[in-house]
Each structure stands twice: as structure tokens, then as C-alpha cells.
Amino acid sequence: MKRKWITPLLTLVVWAGMYYYYLPPLNLHSNESWAFLVAMIVVALVINFWSIAKGLLFRREVTWDGKKLRRLLYLPAALLVVYLAGNLLSSSILRASAYCQLLTVQTGNFAEDIHEVNYSQIPILDSDSAARLAEREMGSMVDMVSQYEVSEYYNQINLNGKPVRVTPLEYGDLIKWFTNRSTGIPAYMNIDMTTQDVELVKLAEGQGIKYSPFEHFGRNLYRYVRFRYPTAMIRSSNFEVDDNGVPYWICAVETKTIGLFGGTDIKGAILVNAVTGEHQYYDVADVPQWVDKVYDAALLIEQYDYYGTLQNGWLNSKFGQKGCLQTTEGYNYIALDDDVWVYTGVTSIGGDESNVGFVLMNSRTKETNYYQISGAKEISAMASAEGEVQHLGYTATFPILLNIADEPTYFLSLKDAAGLVKKYAMVNIQKYHIVAIGDSVAECEKVYRNLMASSGIDTAPSGEVLTAEGTISLLKDIVSDGNTFYYLMIEGREELFEIEAKNHLEVLKKQTGSSVKLEYVVSAEGVCTVTALS
Template sequence: MNKKKQLLLNLALTVFFVAAVIVRGPNLNPLYSDGAFSWCFAISCYVVLNFFICLGSLRITTNEYNRMQFSIDSSVKSVKKGFVLLAILWVAYFAVTMLSIPLFNYKAYRDQLGTPQVSEFNETVQPLALNQLPIVDKDLARELADKKVGENPGLGSQVVLGTPVIQKVNDKLVWVVPLEHSGFFKWLKNMDGSAGYIVVAANDVSDVTLVTDHKIKYQANAYILDDLNRHVRLFGGGLFMGLTDYSFELDDDGVPYWVLTTYKNRWLFNLPEADGVLIVNATTGETNRYTIDAIPEWVDRVQPESFVMQQINNQGQYVHGIFNFSNQDKFRPSRGDIIIYNGARCYLFTGLTSVGSDESAIGFILVDMVTKESFLYQMSGATEVAAQSSAEGKVQQFGYRASFPMIINLDGQPTYFMTLKDNAGLIKQYAFVSVANYTNVGTGETIDSALRDFRQMRGSSGGILTGQTAKSVKGTVLRIASESLGDGVTYKIILEEKPNLLFTVSYDLSNELAVTQPGDRVSIDYMTSDTGICIATGFDNLAFTQKAEDGE
């Protein structure tokens, strides 16, 4: 085979690889495992191709003594060098892959998260107002968004829902769901972008908004140059970057962006560490790179959940090295994690359990999803899964299923909050579960009623309410009214001496409530809720007490 044909075959192989890079958009940085494999594979293809080309140039002849002679193109020498190079590359690739495992540097695995700051729970986790509790989880956000799409004729056949992402937009906690093309022909018909996105309030199932002011041109389900990964790799400077965690976020003006985490490996091919973000305007495709110290304020997350959870697991797994066969002091994250907001900051929260234990937690960890600053709470209690089972057990007659719980600061104590949903995924009740004692469960059809039930349950079981001391007041009833809430009745009372306070009293606090009238003297023990309403923990109608003392 002549040199010209050899050149053409190598050129064809080059065109194939260039096309593959354009189509697939791989990471070509050899400092990453996937990038190194790509280069080793490509070079292998060139060497093997030229090897077969050389075989094609093999000539067998006989000399004057009828002996066979072999002649081969002089390029065989370059093929030999190619195989030597190939062997070196593959040996190096597998050697680096093996050296990347924890056996050769367990300290790097153990210490990647850093040393968490040991903290008191009620000092770092801020209390939430009851009306700000997130009752909408990811699955429900998707269902509500799907219902909103169904309300718009013609839209449902054009788009599919992307992945809901929880975030704070202008201090409001919401789920944002991008609308993506439902197929090639839908993309071809709407090449300026899909319809927009849906915003679902995290604390109100009725607050669902379809936003069509901004088209979503660049997305994972688009085609050709509108494909998000292809756009970022080819035109956003990402061809030699480690990229992960494609997250859909809004800035404070509602402009949609894709936030992609950039990362580098801290130990050979392993221990990925986030070092910044690529922010892509979902409409225009404009791409900017930021380090962690310089990201815009509206970006909530940089650290991928998978990175953080793996680092927590590594810290517990290698606490005393590789060969800790007795499992001394080993711990692991509990089965599940949740993104919560503490003030304006976004955190990952998960329980920690000892190896071999699934029901009880030995502590909890809170990790900032931008800076990776971590806080450790050394307290025993129930894991999230155990709390779910406890809440479901209290309403087992209904067959409700508990959402994954979030942990909140309630009365200065860590408390799980979750929703209870039916088989259709609709919220039917709410539940509070004590972290310290998961047998203390309060449920109700409203958050207020669940909270009252929880406080009463915790009080009757001998629990001590800390962070807020119960107050007591005596006065004359100015107004009293009853309200049916689920299976119970709540009385609302205003006293002449405290006209600016509204006391809510559950019907089961006292039999005297049903016959209490304006003008009666009463004594109320209460605690002030996050919303300013006074929730009664004790009630006594002094008029009846006085009559009993007088023997009437």
C-alpha cells in the first residue's frame, strides 16, 4: 500500500475521532480517568490501523535458491515504536488507576472533607417560621408542575419536565422545573427554545407559576449545537475540564441559567474536588467561569451532593486507616440526605450512624454547599428513616407514606418535620418527630394542629421543652370561638387583659373548654409559636375551680 493511501486512511480515522468529539463532547484532559482513557483508546486505534496497513505491504518472494524472502515497507519501524508507546501509555493508565485507590493514600480520602466544626444545634441552625416550612418535596414539585403543564392546551405535547431543583429566589424558597423538548421534531419546530420553566413554591402547594418570558434554548434534551453538554465542551471552554452536576437555577431577575460544577482530582484519578462553576445562560448560551470565591450571590450550590456524601463516607470509613477490621469508631452517613436552607445559605444535612446500625444516629452533619464548611452536631437520636417509620406508624390506619424528613430547630431542639402523603402523592397530614426520642410524634391535618399534637405528646411523655419556657397568664375571657380542624376542635380565646394575643387551645386540654363563656376567669399556660400565636399547653376555667372550692 502506498504512502498516499496510508495517509488517507489515517486522515479518515482522524475525521472519525473529531466527529466523535463533536457528538459526544468528552473530557479530553488526560489528568482525568475518562480523558486519559480517551487518549489511550485513540492512539491504540492509530497504531492498530497502521499495523494492518504494514501487513498489507508484506511481500513474499523466492530467491535463486527457491528460498522465501519477506519484504515489508520501511514504515514498519514506526509501527514498532507505536506499539512501544502504546504499551507505555496503557501500563501508565492502569498503574495510575491502581495507585488512585485508598490503599496507597487513605489519609487523602479521610481528610478531604476537612475537620467539621463541632457546634451546638440551636446555635447554628435558625428556627423557621411555620409558614416557611417546605412542605413540597421533589416528587410533589414534579406532580404540581406536570399538572400546570396540563392546564395549558398544546404545551403538554411539546415539552417534558426536567429535573426540579430547590433554590432560593429573592429570599423565597421554590422548586424550579425546566421545560425541555419532548423529541427531535419538537426541537426542530421550536429551535429558539422550549416554552420556559415552572416555579413551585416550597411552602404552598397552590403557588405554581408557568414562566414563559425566557426560552430554554440550551438543554440536555436538545440536538446538534443546542445540546448543553456539547455547547459547553466545544464553545464554553469545557473540553479539558472536569464537569458535573448540571443544575438549573434562576438569578434574582428570573433569568434561567445552567450551573455546572468544575472539579479537579486531589489524588491522581480520584477524590474529585469542586473548584468553581461554569454558568451558562439557558437562552443565549453565554458562558462564564467563576472560582468558588467569586461566584454570583444568587448561585446556591457549587458542591455536588454526590461529592459531599462520598467525602463524609470516606471520613468515617478510614477514620483509623485501611485495616480497621474491628470497625473502631467507624461511622457512615445515614440512608439519605436533604438540602436545607439555614438563613440565606444552602446546606446538605444528613445523620451519621455507626457501622452496623441503621435506626440510631450518633450525630448529624451540616455542610455548606458552596464553601464546603461543615458543622458537626454530636448528639444521639433517630435517623431519618427511623423517624419516617415512626410517623407512618402513627397513621398506619390510613396507609400514608412519609416524605424524607428535614430537620428543624423547634423550641431549641432538633426535630424532624415531614409530610404524610396518600397513594396519589397528595399531602394529607403533617408530622413532627423528636430526634432525641422518635416515639414522640405529633400529626395533624394542618401544621399548627400537628405542632400542638407534638408538643402535647412530648410534654405528656416527660420531655422537657427547652429554648422557650412555658408562660402562664390569668385573665377574663373577652371572646371565645371554636374551629373544627380534622378530627378535633381548636378553641381560640382573647383575654380582656391581653387583647393583642390570640390563644389557641386544643379541645383535649380541658373538659371545661366547651362550657367556657365570655366573662369567665381562666388560667392559660402557653408558648408563643414562630408565627406569634400563643399555643396553649394547659387550661383551667377558674370559675369552675372557685365553685368547687366553695362546695357548690
């Protein structure tokens, strides 16, 4: 009798080990769960093969009991039918209108929604450059480089109003995990996307990161979350820090909204304190403001492609393709109103070489705005910028979108072979022959404005017009790219006023001690640009 329990007990033990290792969600909507169920059946058949064979072939001297064999196959056959039917009934072929409604798209106003950004908020690094800088910084940390490495969990967030990429360190190997696990990972990297500064943020003693994908056993992030949320379908785990610099893991919880397997969306997020392990689930609408990424870019782009291609049904998306739009080849992130937005261009599905517009999609709320502005594709803008410096062999980063004088503009960084940013470029989206290159962002912007002005585009700064008058206490002229700029100060005031000489020739008659009356606009960078002078 005891032998009869050996194979069933072994089967249960192997199943438990499989679950502990693979950690599938206990959810019928998960393909991963169905694959795990199939694996369980296969394992059970292998372990119990001899018992099954004896029962079918040798019981009561029956050489082959076909009826019992068919009964044995009923369960996997039924599962296969349910799985195939679920996929078919969840497909966009039958549910095109439902897929089209996964994303609500609003039409936005470019000039109103996207203000001229402060240069201190423009990210000039891409993920590859940020990773290289972090590796170099880590190499200089003699006390840590022997035990830890920089992880690949780079995530762009807004921290204190600035775009940064953060990533934790990870243990160098299993032995180093064993010797350091009691204190946890002592630091994370903070890469400023605007200045290229890299900071190794050391956590307080005893406050190391103890819950992460780099841990083993119960402190492994995925196992820790799975045992507490066994039915949750975890789509992604992003590393972020709150406004006080406390590290967290943001685990996006996936749901299926169309049939059994279709209509992938996010219903909420599990926030795990990386130091203490404290955890809390939030519905999407209740996720704290400091969290920047719940929806990953791939999911947002997938949902917009459904919206753009399935408006007139699945057949039209494959054959007629009337009115079908799709996103372009890449994407980037833009910081707006303390949120991170995914930017990508929109083009016709017929392979047009230009964009018909672009979309911004909020990574925390999924709010999506479409802007109907035709112009060059991002890839074309990258090629134009690289063409301007082809003798230097620089490569362009994927562009981000800026508002310069109410003109939609691609901003790109130009990197050398070592991945370091050397120059900057601005390309007008609608008039993409206008390409400006500069050694600094400010210089690039001045060249760009001059090129637009020579092409008949009004580049006068926008904003509230202010006035100032008094006696000139300082007057200096500077020549930049063939254009003369005067900078003056007025007695009793701290502002430095910028005047472009060709637009205000009256400044040539002024000198220190002269009286002056100005009208000016303060830009997002704090520059006081003079619009009228007397």
C-alpha cells in the same frame, strides 16, 4: 502518493466526529479522557489496519518484523502503565490521610444553629411528588403540552426566602425542536415545596431558553460549555433561577486533589445564562450568593464517609473499624440562612440501628457541621410514622430535620398512592416513641408538643419575652385534640394571643371587657404564645 493520505485523513475525520459527539475534557486527571484516548488508538488501528499489516508483513519480503511490532505497542503499553500507576497512587489505600482531609467538619450547637423554622419555609414535598404535580399542571396547558414536556432537571433552591423546585420544559421530540428552536423553550416550572402550588413561569417573548441539554449542535449546553472550556471537568449541570427569575445553568467544575485521579472535589462553577448564552467562570469562594447548589449531595456524602471511616487509616476502616462512622441510607435538603444544606444522619460502621448524630453540609460552600445527637435512624422514623397510619396505606417521605422547642425532630410528609401529601408526622429523634400525626403542619406541631409535654419535655416557646396589657376585646375558645386553647385580642392592638387553658387556668375567669396583663413569646410563625397571664 494520494492514496497514502486517505487513511490518515479518514482517521482525523473520525477522531473529530468522536470528539464532537462524546465531548471529553482535555484533561489528564479525567478518566473519561483516558477512555477517549484508548478509543482513538483502537479506531486508528482499525482504520489503518491494512497499512500496518503491509508494513509489518510484506515490506522487503519480511514475514514478521517483531521489532517494529514491539515499537508499535510501546505507546499503548506506556499509557496503560501510567494509568494503572496513577490509580494506585491516587487510591485511599495509600493516601488515607489525604482523603480524610478533603472535608473540614466543625462541631455545631443544635439549638443555636438551627432555629425554630417558620412553617411557611418547611418543604412538605419530595422530588417524586413535585414531579407528579408538575406533570399534572403541564397536562392542563393545552397550548404547550403538544410541543413541550416537563424535564427531569428538578433542583431545589431558595427563591425569595422559600424552598422551591424549578425545572425547565423540554422539546417533545426532534421535530418539535426543529419547529420551535428559533424561539427557544418558553417557560419553566416553579413548584412551591411548602404549599404544593405549581406555577408555569412564562418567559418574555423573545427571551426563551436557547441553551440547554435539550438543544442540538452548537446550542447544546454540554457542547457549548466544552468548546469554551475545553479542559474543564464538568461534574453536574443544575438548573436555577436568580432573584429576578432569570434562568441559569450552574455547571460545577470538578478537580482531582490527590494524585492523578483521586480526591474528587469542586474548584468552581461556570454560570451560563440559559437565554443569552452569556457565561462566566467563578472559583468556589466567588460564586454569587443566589446560587444554591455547586456541590452535589453525592459528593458531599462521599467526602464525609471518607472523613468518618479513614481517621485511623485504611486498614482500620476495613478490619478493626475503631471509631469509624458513616452516613445513613438517605439524605434531604434543608433551607437555612438563604442557603440549601444537605442533611443526613451519621451512624457507626458496624451496622448500628441508631444514629450517633447528623451532619449539615452547605451545597454552595461545603461548610459542614456535625451535631452529636443520638437517636432513631431516618428509616426507623419513617416506619414509625407509617405505622401510625397503616390502615390508610400512606408512605412516608425521607425526613427533614426541625427544631421544635429545642428538640431535634424528624418531619415527614405522608403520601397516598397517587403521590399526594395527605398528612404530616413529627418524630422525636432522641425519644422516638413520640410520634405525632396531623392533617396540617400546625395541627401536627400542636399534637407533638402535647406529646412531648406529657413525656416530661419542656415545650415552652423560646425567644424574647414581651408584655401586653389592656382590655379584652375578643375571647374565643377552641378544642384541638382534646386540649382547649383560648384566643384573645386586646383593645388597640392587632395581635392574636394564644393561651393553652391547662397551663393558664386564670383565663377561665376572663371575659370580654376584663382587664388582662400578658407575657408572651412570638414564634417563628408569628403566633403570640402566652407564657404568663394575670
